[in-house]
Amino acid sequence: MHGLLNYILWLPILGSLLILLIPKEKVNAIRWFTVAVTTVTFILCCILYVNFDQAVPGIQPFTAVSMPWIKSFNIYYKLGIDGISLPMVWINGLLFLICSFSSFDIKKMHKGYFSLLLMLQGSIFGVFMSLDFFLFYVFWEVMLLPMFFLIGIWGGDNREYAAIKFFLYTFFGSVLMLLAIIALYFAAEGRLGAETFDMVKLMGGHFADLKLSLFGMDLPFDKVFFAMLFVGFAIKVPIFPFHTWLPHAHVQAPTAVSVILAGVLLKMGTYGFLRISYPIFPQAGHYFGDFIAWLGLVNIIYGALCAMAQTDVKKLIAYSSVSHMGFVMLGIAAMTTEGMNGAVLQMFNHGLSTAMMFLLIGILYERSHHRWIVTPEGKKGFGGLYAQMPKYSIIFIIGLFASLGLPGLSGFISEALVFIGVFKPYPTIALLGLIGLVLGAAYLLWMFKRMFFGEIIDSCKEYADVNKREMFYMAPLCFLVIFLGIYPLPILDVMKTSVGKLVIDLAKFAP
Amino acid sequence: MNINYLANLSLYIPEIMVIFTLVGLLFIEATYSEEEKGRKLFFGVMTVGLVLALLALVKNLGVPPASIFTNAVIIDPFSTIVKILMVAGTLFTIYLGQQSRDIYSNMKAEFALMAIGVLVGGMLLASANNMLTTYIGVETLSILSYVMATLKKNDDRSSEAGIKYVLYGGVASGMMVFGISHIFGVFGSIQFVEIYPLIKDLSSLQMAILIPSFIFFFVGLGYKIACVPFHMWAPDVYEGSPLPVTTFFAIVPKMAGMAILLRVTMIFFGPENTVMHVSWVGVLQVVAALTMIVGNVSAIAQKSVKRMLAYSSIGQAGFMLLGVVVIDDIGVSAVLFYMITYLFMTLVAFFITSFVADKYGNDHFERFSGLGFRYPLMGVVMAVVMFSLTGVPPFAGFIAKFNIFYAAINQKLYTLVLIGGLTSVISFYFYVKVIRFMFFTPAESEEKIGGFGYINQGLITALAVPVLFLGIFWSGLITKIVHSKLFFVQ
């Protein structure tokens, strides 16, 4: 089992290079090669899951990979996963498998597309597996490159703007992160005896009482760098007011990329909070707790309000992601067992449900070539799809209700856990957060009503129902959404020990 | 007075090699002025000479540092590495000059001659160890550069570039020498070695003379590396010059200037000289911050890729200055690493721009439309370089910036690093513009670009390989560089 993470990490990247050897004309070979690579990767992820030992709170020993990379800087190629990263790794494997099927619809430059897709997968794996800060940063940034091109080349009409905005935003945040990483490295010498980029060693609130002189002010070290990391991660989450890249990126990106963006990429931000910000700066985490909780609340309500305004389905779902990620932030900010577990579970569940929604919209877009609920001319963009595409509608309902948090579907448990966790420290926020649930139901159902009910409008009469391939890749998601709604243990069990440890560690530093 | 000339000369083989190449080329040029055969011979000799110089330099890497010609120059691994970079840069630039249509075919030999001449100055500057060699280095670098800027003789822009360069260069070097004269007045010596012990205990009056004098001195160096506020010639001259010349300007004079600035800073303004250190570092910090900001911000709305790259090279110089400000060994190695990556990135960027500009007659961003689809390899390579210049991992440019930031944060220069980081975000605006046109915009025409033959593509790709390679496997190189500390004979 040793080195399993190596295989998972490098297989897609290797695949992305190998694809370049396939002649450009052999489109099917390229597609199926991608499918093969993602399938093998997914199987490896499953093996990882099977071998996971729930009792171990920290990094799973069997996954640990560590070798020196840059000796003079103490940079290590260090991988490992724990209960927080495993669900993310797994869903990454799953969503890319699904996306490689969904991407059969891509119309141009197949080779580049699939190559970049695999590279994206590899780099995201890297983010979730890295235990070395430098390595983490490298993967965090590398992920931008394929994403940038995937949006920029295969995206919609306004793709350049979206791609650049996406890149700039993230890059801005990550520059601040880099600063924090290096500063931590040097601070570690005083506190830990040696300079290090090792996340695990840095954890534990060693940097609380350091001072830092910036712009001529004497500032607390940990709070400043917590804030810097916060911006870096908040942009990825995205947290209001750093969220405006998201609607653009989502709307312009091709379906599969939207799926990845919403399903996995956004989680990198919250993962960063759980893996880096909070464990390393627990005191600052407590200090900023109220602030982040309120921001989470703003995210929820604000995202929902914005979603309601949209006439573009994809934009609507994009804003719903903003809203849903707010729940994750809320859960994290609560710093209670329930809240944290809920947050991690919500990361996973939102990955499933929002991926479903984006795939469904992609399927629809294949047929309609537009995404307007109400077209800019004020006409109905869709109408009566329920009658026209019954199977599609059923899947849509599942996705829809999963994302509005219907009990029995996956979203509910995580949201409930988050609220349970949040209530204790922030009852007011919990109460106000409920508005988000109402609004969430409102915009989703309103969208559903406008698109699916009523008579079939003329332009919708041609649309075929979902075909076998689409059914094939939607089915696992439907199954998971329902299954995890009833029986969330497969995910909760693997994460709970790690999350519990995190919560206990954090609690030690409560003021 | 007993100078062991031979021992000195043995360390000075690379320079001598380059000078001989220069002289030899002059003869060849004079003999076979317009013949095809002569051209082949010319470039053959040139290549051989420079490669030999490179080999000699590589051999010099292992040699223990030594000060030769009565402390006129110093040969240490630092200067040797910079020289290697400069020679390599010259070699590739001359190749580019041969390929490029921006240098008239009857001027290609002259371009090579001038470039090698500038290279001699640069090499002298890189290992200069007294004020005189510094001054002569700067002047050699400058005067021949003026010629290079004007090399496109029938072009009004080129001659205007020459005018601007010569005036600006003259004023800057005049001020530099004015500063040097007062430094000489205070110390009574132009030898770094002799100044060094004196600088440690100065009276405050001397200090009051020296600080302005060194500022004057700094003008000369600052104009060579084009740092703000002495950068204003650079965009104009870079734009007006023929493209290979711009390439050359972005590499050799800049590196040489950076090397001497680093050396002067390290020798005179170490932390042990409190007052001098504080004022000098204060100046450098402001200059570095301004250079990063102005370079990167000005580059945004440019139409011409060449001019954008000119501003970008100013911005990059700002980052290197950030490494200079640190004034310690980590900073030196960071700057060295930066120079190495900068060489490759600049070469690739200018090579591709040059071939595109040759095809279309100008180098506006629009000319890059659809390049990524027509020449995927070139597109990818250019994109890699642009990302690398921005500082995105896993490319070498990121590692270079990382090293600089690393060194700066080690000295707690948080504000500067913050500025550096943010300006590198800003720099993405204009670097990505190239990528945007290459990949997101349909091609303007499907005509072949003549410059992208297999050999050139291969060469460009080969030049880009280190950009990628050093981004991941930089362990070995950085270890080597860390050991090649700036040497100073006391």
Place this chain on the structure above:
Amino acid sequence: MDYTIANIAPIVLLPFLAFVIGSFTAKKFPKFTGIMVCVAIFGSFLLSARIFADFVFNQYSADYYIHKTFTWFDLGPTFKLNLGIYIDQMSAMLLLMVSGVGFLIHLFATYYMGEDKRYARYMIYMSLFTAGMLGVALSDNLLSFFMFWEVMGFCSYSLIGFYYEREAPGDASMKAFMTTRIGDVFFLFGLLIVWNVTTQVNGQGSFTFVDLYNVIANGGFDGQMLLGIPLATFAGLCFFMGTIGKSAQFPLQIWLPDAMQGPTPTSALIHAATMVAAGVYLSLRVYPVLEAGHLLVFVSYIGAITAFGAATMALVQTDIKAVLAYSTISQLGFMVLGVGVGNYNAAFMHLITHAVFKACLFLSSGSVIHSLHDHHTGGHVQEMPRMGGLRKKMPYTAFVMVICSLAISGVPFFSGFVSKDRILGEALIMGLKNPVYSLPMVLGFVAALLTAFYMFRMIFLTFYGAPRDQELFDHCHTEKFSFNRNLPLLILSLFTLGLWYSGSLTGQGLVKFPGVENKEWFQTLIEKPDAHHLAKFKNYKSQAWGKVDVKPAIDFSKSHYDPTHGLSAEEAHHAHTLHLYGAVGSIFIAFLGIFLAYLMYIRKSLNPGWWATTFSGWYQTLKNKYYFDHFYIDVLIKKVLFKFQDFIAWVDMGIWDRIFIDGWANVNNFFSYWARKFDDVVVDTIGVDGTGAGVRFFNLVLRTLQSGKIQFYFVVIFLVMASYLLTLRVA
């Protein structure tokens, strides 16, 4: 027989599995799917019947509850979530009712929906719904209660919107879901409070009723405040908001009339018998919280207002289902009133009796509607003004409907009388004892009067008199007895007899079952979890699933019927007297209502047209449904009652519905217009692009400085240097 997974889980799982299997077979084998669903629910019914028997007659009748749990998930020492079953007499009753009535409705649906092209899909939705409702009945804790509750909400949504080809069901379904959702999120917040309080008291959070009762008994809520409101009040309000949403109480009642867009069996099952009643069931379950939060007065007001308001609205409906819908709201109001006045038992009893007769009424109306085809449009006819005299065409239905109407009107010997009378009696007592309650009391009685009136108005308009649309009448086939059309109706109507519930014809007093000494029935079967009772939970012992049921450690011996209600003899006498007055009054009221209806629609001595012309000003605008309620309530209530009813009408239709619910679009557009503006302009343009613009501006400045004039460059050099050197201070 012990309670194990094998014999409890299937109650929920059978319908659920029918749903799962059905969702695969629906397309290919619709008939089979329908039958399978019915069989599954019948299976649930059998299992429920066994529980019912156990808890009412057999070994568990003396025990208070069965509570078994398993761990759903466990997140470490501080967080463990248990799910399980909690069965006491109340849930046993509810199970039996839900599965029984549900089965009959499913049976009827095979008739009603038999020809629909989406028949099978309809059946599986119904099946899922039944599973949800049975789950609610079995839940031992508020969380699973909430989950099943939401599943029901989803089914309700899907079934209201079943005819998705039309716009109206879409609107209605969304309105229903959204309105209930508002209540639901408060319910969810109530859950959070409970979890928090149980954590504080027990060190381990819990949602179970038992723990909740326990905490209240231990005074866990005492002295706690949240947002300046006592915690118990807050929690109670939250839970009661759940009730308001789900049971369509004022002010969230608006969705239920619209919900009639669904097929009629849906209306019968979901929007009459079970789901809406689940709201009341919730109130009953959390009754101790309501009590601890001093919310009962509030509850009674809500109930009374709803009962009265809905009844008034029902008076003028012309759609047969709309009458029943408003009637349902009104009856739910009665139940809530029952809770509010503290008559726990009667409220639940009314829940059961109402479920039976209202289900029957809906099914009957379905039978009527299904028989009436408009041969012009091909659609079914629901408008009463086009009916009349139908009893000749469909005698069974007419018979059944009259029976049920008698029941709902509160005519003696029928179930409605038994339950409603007890609620009204209690309201009377409370009203006389405490002036605060006088308003609910009066409203309750008036509502009862109106109930009788509008029900019989409906009966008379539908079945009596001359056919008003002869063509329609002629096209109506004469009803032939069929097992899936008439049998469910007959069975249900059989259970509208008061005898089943009261155990005696009068509905009062002690009951003796043959062979069992002093076995009492409804009135003592279910005990109010008041302070005295809650004490029993203090020694609660949890039970794990297994072969053997661990009986609760304490003696839950059944309290005998206490004719004095624990009061002194004098007070008891007083109470009895009042009850008697109440009973007499309600009987009188029932007959008065029927009589008025008779006068108006059979004898026509009171001309409804007179009323219409007298109030013609608003009657004309009533054609538009939006202004109908508004106008009606406005005038009638203004004349008869108080000014604030004005407010109800205004809030109900003017604000709540038009803006808040139907006007989601408007509000959305308003809010989100500004939200979007804010997002685009402030955050994006100024915040983000603005930064970019700032950079670009700076760029412009710098490029202007880069003027190309070399002498300017020199000036820059000199000035920069000079400015540095002139400010320099050395030593």
Place this chain on the structure above:
Amino acid sequence: MMGLASYLIISTILFICGVIAILARKNIIAILLGLELILNASALNFVAYTRFLNNSIDGHIFSLFIIVIAAAEAAVALAIVLRFYQIRETVHIDDATQLQG
């Protein structure tokens, strides 16, 4: 009378004159004249310092190099000016503003 101060003042006057020439003249050649003045000021400084502060010959050497290099620079500069004149037919410095921004 013939102290260091007098020489430095002369050199300063030369320098200032050079600066004024550089900034005020619009003729490129006139600007070059100013440049020569600045260089000469420095050379004078070197020799003066050699005389009054230390007897190091390096000052003289430096002056020599300044003179030599100034000559070389002037040669190149004049060549460039000629080239500019041939193309633009002007020696007005404000005509050399095509490259800007």
Place this chain on the structure above:
Amino acid sequence: MFDLTLFFISAVLTVIGAIMVITTKDLMHACIYLLASFLGMAGLYLTLGADFVAAIQLLVYVGGVVILMVFAVMLTGGPHAQKQNKFGMIKTALMGNIRTYTIGGLTAVVVLLMMVKLYISIFKNYTAGELPNYLPTVERIGKSLITDHVLAFEISSVLLLGALIGAAIIARPRKNRIN
């Protein structure tokens, strides 16, 4: 006494020359004034005992630079340059006008202030001591040039060579055959 006289004459010549260079309206005159100034410089070098430097100053500047200047002036059409730019706008006079002199003058004042500050320090620092006798410097310079500064000497030859070639390249008339 001689050196004092020489100093005065030279100083006056230098300063007047320099001032005339910047004030005269005629470029040709400016060149001549520059020549005068350089001559004065040579005299100043002599008073400083720098005989060799003075000689070189005369040789290089007077003999070379100024001739080049004159050449340039003649080649570029002397004082009669065009008065308008390509847009037809009246250009600033070639030799400057009030505006340019104001700018130049103000900047020069600022620079002067800076230099004054510098010189105050220098004068405070400087203590007049025994001046060494005039000694011929040629020998020392020669020795120094082939020992200490041999490298600078040699490299400057490269510089001059390069400047020579460069000037030739640039100034070489345009060929008809391009590319």
